[in-house]
Amino acid sequence: MTFSKVQKGIALALSFSMLAACGGSSNSSSTTDVDNGSTGGTPGNGTNNQWVAGEFKAKEDFANKCAIVRTGSDPFTGEIYKDTAGTLTDEKMWLRSWNHESYLWYNEVEDVDPANYTTPQAYFEVLKTFAKTASGADKDNFHFAQDTAEYRERTQGGASSGYGIRWRFGSTTPPRELFVVQTEPNSPATTAGFKRGDQILEVDGVDLINGDDVETLNAGLFPENDGQTHTIKVKDTFGIEKTLTVTSGSYEIAAVKATNTFVHDGNTVGYIQFDTFSIADAQTDLINKFTEFRNANVNELVVDLRYNGGGLLALSSQLAYMIAGDVNTNNRSYYTLKYNGKWSDDQVLGFYDQEIDWDNSRFTGVDLPTVALNKVYVISSGSTCSASEALINGLAGIDLDVVLIGGQTCGKPYGFVPTDNCSTTYFTIQFSGVNAKGFGEYSDGFIPKQNPNFQTEIQGCTVTDDLTRPMGDISEGMLSAALYHMETGSCPTVKATKVVNQTGISQKNTGPALHKPDNRFEQMIENNAIITPIKDASN
Structure with a gap:
């Protein structure tokens, strides 16, 4: 898997993130100043890092105060490292303050003494909610830390090996x-x-x-x-x-794979398999395909997101516009970021109707093509996450008729900005997303139902992934079910297709x-x- 195109998506996106990251990354030579994890103050560091339950100093008081100090500059950004001599306690106190300021569910985190944890990473593991969703799953499945040098290399550096x-x-x-x-x-x-x-x-x-x-x-x-x-x-x-x-x-990921345009039951049907929103270059492929759909007068559309784990919300918003058009989306919100009330003001994303110059993160003024439909079929599975679910929720929020074919989605109405401190990059949930109707609680995913009763239930049919047919083949189980529903308004009786x-x-x-x-x-x-x-x- 190569990151040469993903760099324009993930890495570029993070470099323009609304929330600033602290510190940098490298395997550079360093000096050490390690404490034993005690909560006592460190002479000469200028900050009292003693833990007092319920009292939180500003994260800036502890930022970049590191037990292991990196020297030189970040090989990816060229910036001089901001690390200064500190202790493990400083690093843990930074985590405590940063998490308390930014974590979406900060008021559900038990304030425990960092001295009970040997490393900052071990302490970070408990700085989260341990509540459960209605299904019994963990409310927060996305709390994670990664060595910063490894993170930079994998998102900004060349290729990864494999077969594809x-x-x-x-x-x-x-x-x-x-x-x-x-x-x-x-x-x-x-x-x-x-x-x-x-x-x-x-x-x-x-x-x-x-x-x-x-x-x-x-x-x-x-x-x-x-x-x-x-x-x-x-x-x-x-x-x-x-x-x-x-x-x-090495190889490159293709965001747009199988596509097809055909006539079914008197309707011109467009089909597109879209596998990731994380590659900004996919914008060109989407524009080309939707131009073809528009020119072919497509009046039924199947968007296959069964393997799409998410990515750039801007690209998701563009795709939503290309589906729904001006009349359905004008002056409507697509996705509103809801923070914890103190980290940032809530922010509203509209339906993006122009091409984006990703190198400069600006609109070009060139209008996107659209098929301007009132209904769309979305193929889904447990791998349909994040920006893919935002597409489903965002279109439902403007009363577009979304028909879900396949399986229950993964359930991730949340997001974060990876943040660095002292050689480690931390991921903590910082916002949830809601649609124009204010709905965004789908942490157990969206479920296709013939007769939906709840907002997490979307009209549609439960169908298993059919490995016996190529993607885009009208006889493939999920696409075939979508076509049956177009024709009859009901779900087919589907045989098990598991190989x-x-x-x-x-x-x-x-x-x-x-x-x-x-x-x-x-x-x-x-x-x-x-x-x-x-x-x-x-x-």
Whole structure:
């Protein structure tokens, strides 16, 4: 996965964020001044860092006072590090004050003595709400810290290695099930011949389903570096087995993948698979496709967000406008950021109807194309998050008829600005988003229902992802269900479309597990609702 385009989305967006980050990042040489975690003041640091329950000093009193001081400049920004000599207590007291000022649910955080925690990162883990949602899930699933140098490198530095495969795990223990959901265009996987729905049978000669050599399996499935070559035996959706040779390497993510325009039941239907709002360059692809839709007089639209984890709210707002048009969106709010009442004033985002110059974060004055529809079909799954959910909620907020086809969305009506201090970048929920009607409490996700009764229930049909057909194929389960609903106004009776193990190998239900890649960081970044201030074209 390459970040050359993501840089214009995530990294550029963060550089223009409304909230300023503190400190920088590097693996530069440093000097140390480490305390033992006590709450006593540090001679010479100019600040009393003693913890007193219920009393909070300004975060600036502790910012950039570090137990390990970096020297030199940030290799990504060129700025001189702001680190000064401090202690672990200073770092923890900064976290306490910053979190108390900015955290959306600051009044639900227990004020505990930082001396009870060895590191700032361990202390940060308890600076959150531990409340549950109505479904019993954690209210805050998005509290996270990352080494700043690693964070900068992964969001601003070149490429990451891999095959370009989105996987689906059935079982990680014998009898294991692992399928190819899709591959990125021009990726090593696509070049090698992997297809949607392929079931993995062997890796470098090791039986994936019941084999015990998980070290070989993991090394072959999830390579850590470029240039690693492995052989993988698969069974395709027709039951044909083949052995593919694939070499890991860099590739670019395509935000817009499958598209289609066709006539169904007398209507001209447009279909677009849109996989991420995190790539600002995707604006061009969206503009080109919606120009085609408009010129083809599309009067029914299917927007496939089943794999879209979110990203730039500005791009989400642009897509919403391209769907709904001027009459539906004029002088209407798309997304209002609701803060905790002291960190920032609430901020309103409208429906963006112009192209954006992302290099300078300003509107160009060029109008976006639109199909100006009153109804849209959205295909969803548990991977539909953040800015994708904002699209659903934002359109529902202006009474556009949104029909949801697929699965319950992930439930992330929140966002944050990653903030640095002393070599660590912290992510804490800082705002929620509501639509023009003031609704935004969908922390358990949106649910497709034939007869919705609640605001989190959206008219639509529950349908499983169909790996037996290509994306955009009118016979693919989710798209087919959308077309059936267009025709009848009701949901089809859908057979289970899950690809099953047909190897005939006996099931053991015991044995070593595959080690799934730890992609929590990628999910934290991708699923964040990223806010960027966009200037008028005249500024």
